[in-house]
Amino acid sequence: xxxxxxxxxxxxxxxxxxxxxxxxxxxxxxxxxxxxxxxxxxxxxxxxxxxxxxxxxxxxxxxxxxxxxxxxxxxxxxxxxxxxxxxxxxxxxxxxxxxxxxxxxxxxxxxxxxxxxxxxxxxxxxxxxxxxxxxxxxxxxxxxxxxxxxxxxxxxxxxxxxxxxxxxxxxxxxxxxxxxxxxxxxxx
Numbered sequence: 291x292x293x294x295x296x297x298x299x300x301x302x303x304x305x306x307x308x309x310x311x312x313x314x315x316x317x318x319x320x321x322x323x324x325x326x327x328x329x330x331x332x333x334x335x336x337x338x339x340x341x342x343x344x345x346x347x348x349x350x351x352x353x354x355x356x357x358x359x360x361x362x363x364x365x366x367x368x369x370x371x372x373x374x375x376x377x378x379x380x381x382x383x384x385x386x387x388x389x390x391x392x393x394x395x396x397x398x399x400x401x402x403x404x405x406x407x408x409x410x411x412x413x414x415x416x417x418x419x420x421x422x423x424x425x426x427x428x429x430x431x432x433x434x435x436x437x438x439x440x441x442x443x444x445x446x447x448x449x450x451x452x453x454x455x456x457x458x459x460x461x462x463x464x465x466x467x468x469x470x471x472x473x474x475x476x477x478x
Contacts, residue, residue: 291341294464295372296321297350297363299381299404310424311356311437314380317422318349320453321460334362345464348372357403360411367412378463379408379419380456384437386423388445389452391459393420393472418468422456 298314306312322329325340327349335352348370352362359379367377375395381404386392396416399405409415425445428436441449459475466474 292345292464293348293370293372293376294345295348295350295363295366295370295377296460296463297352297359297366297377297379299356299359299379300351301356302353306438308440309438310441311382313382313422313424315351316449317380317453317456317460318351321457322349324457334365337366342461343465347460347464358407359404360407360409363408364411374412374414374417375468376464377417378460379405379417380460381405381419381421382424382437383421384424384426384433386421386425388423388425389448389455390423391420391456391475391478392423393418393459393463393468393476395468395472418463420456420459420463422452 296318298318300306300312300315322338327338327340329336329338334354335350337348337350339346339348348366350362350366352359354362363377381402383392395418397419398415399409405419455478459471462471462474
């Protein structure tokens with residue numbers, strides 16, 4: 291049975307709920323609900339799993355805060371013996387328009403501290419990542435406020451449809467592979 295570790299990046303705590311920076315958590319929560327999977331608090335995060343077509347998907351929301359996510363990723367990869375190419379890190383991206391999906395099998399951290407820590411702990415930048423566009427509608431010097439801010443009413447109204455598409459992309463990653471998933475979902 292093939293195993294996949296899908297890691298949603300975010301920050302724990304009520305003040306971060308439904309913020310742009312926590313879209314990784316939101317996507318995994320949507321997918322878990324869709325699969326009727328129940329979250330359990332485990333070592334270094336909340337974890338759930340489900341099976342589909344002979345594959346096991348482990349969903350992880352690290353409780354280490356965004357900037358220290360690598361520790362949780364490395365621990366669960368090793369514990370479940372999941373190869374590097376079968377992990378997928380789901381995170382926000384300021385450089386993509388709202389709701390745009392970009393999946394890559396390797397790349398830079400793009401200035402994202404969560405990805406930077408994962409790259410540091412795994413000692414490579416060759417791991418799959420799923421970037422969800424949050425847009426860049428902020429004025430100079432207001433980037434942190436924007437990233438840690440709540441969704442606008444307009445974004446909120448479109449979010450459910452985007453979460454559904456993101457969930458389909460994650461399932462595709464496990465069933466069809468990274469290349470087919472990138473072809474089907476990137477830029478959508």
